[in-house]
Amino acid sequence: MEIEVRPGRSQDLPAILEVYNHYVERSPATFEVSPVHPSERAGWVHEHLAGGRYRLWVAVDREPGNLVGWATTSPFRPRAAYVTTVESSVYCRAGSEGHGVGSRLYTALFRSIRNEDIERVVAAVTLPNPASVRLHRRFGFRRVGTFHRVGRKFDRFWDVAWFERPLRIPNGPQVPAA
Numbered sequence: 001m002e003i004e005v006r007p008g009r010s011q012d013l014p015a016i017l018e019v020y021n022h023y024v025e026r027s028p029a030t031f032e033v034s035p036v037h038p039s040e041r042a043g044w045v046h047e048h049l050a051g052g053r054y055r056l057w058v059a060v061d062r063e064p065g066n067l068v069g070w071a072t073t074s075p076f077r078p079r080a081a082y083v084t085t086v087e088s089s090v091y092c093r094a095g096s097e098g099h100g101v102g103s104r105l106y107t108a109l110f111r112s113i114r115n116e117d118i119e120r121v122v123a124a125v126t127l128p129n130p131a132s133v134r135l136h137r138r139f140g141f142r143r144v145g146t147f148h149r150v151g152r153k154f155d156r157f158w159d160v161a162w163f164e165r166p167l168r169i170p171n172g173p174q175v176p177a178a
Contacts, residue, residue, distance in 0.1 A: 001061050001068070001099050005108045008056030008070060013038050013045045015067035016058065019093045028126045028158045029091070031151040048072055053116075054086065057108045059101045068096040071105035073113060076122055084119040090135070102135045110139070110167070118167045126151065127159045141165045 008016070021035040048056035059069040073086040088109065092101045110121075123141060125132045133143075141163035149157035 001096070002063060003068065003099070003101060003104055004060045004062050005057055005104045006060070007112075008045070008048060008058045010045055010049065012056075012058050012067060012070075013041060016045070016056075016070050017041065019067065019070060019091050022094050023091060026094075028151065028153050029129065029132075031126075031153055031158075033153060048074070055109055055112050057105050057112070059092075059105050061096075066093070068093045068099075069101040069105055071102075071109045073109060073118075073121070084117055086113070086118055086121055088121050088123050090132075097131060102131075103138065106135065106139050113167065116167070121165050121167055123163045125161045125163065127161055133161070136163045139165065140169045 017036050017038060020030070020032075023029045024032040024035050045056065048054050054073050054075065056070065056072045058067055060066065061068050069090065069092040071088065071090040073088050076082050076085040076087045088106070090102050090105050090109075121141075123136055125136065127146070142165065144162050144164050146159050146161045148159045150160050151158045
């Protein structure tokens with residue numbers, strides 16, 4: 001798999017939602033319960049285009065040209081005092097796991113925000129998800145707590161672990177320079 005990682009574009013939205021809707025329909029990784037349609041996410045993708053406050057990166061397998069993953073930073077909470085905290089998310093196309101797609105996406109994502117007025121990056125992981133926990137730890141996140149049985153999907157309740165990291169980690173794991 002030869003991966004190109006680049007900023008997302010509005011025309012990527014159908015492929016982004018194809019990846020995402022797999023998790024909507026088959027996984028507790030997201031608590032959406034109905035597939036998301038492009039019309040519902042037009043504002044979201046516009047908010048995440050290059051140059052804006054929030055970022056969207058995509059990974060494309062160069063040979064067939066298929067989008068194999070995406071990562072974003074998004075608002076953590078709507079109140080003004082939270083503006084220096086962002087929530088990160090990463091999703092990989094089913095079957096592309098274990099090829100470094102998530103790591104490549106997070107490297108590009110964190111590199112793209114390193115000069116922004118961001119103090120903290122947070123991430124939520126539905127448990128169990130050992131691959132996502134490993135990815136977040138590899139990027140310097142530490143687990144700060146678990147909300148138990150906070151989401152119900154597929155007729156069962158799920159726990160969600162929260163992770164955080166400062167954007168700039170002194171003497172810690174660093175995102176490679178561009």
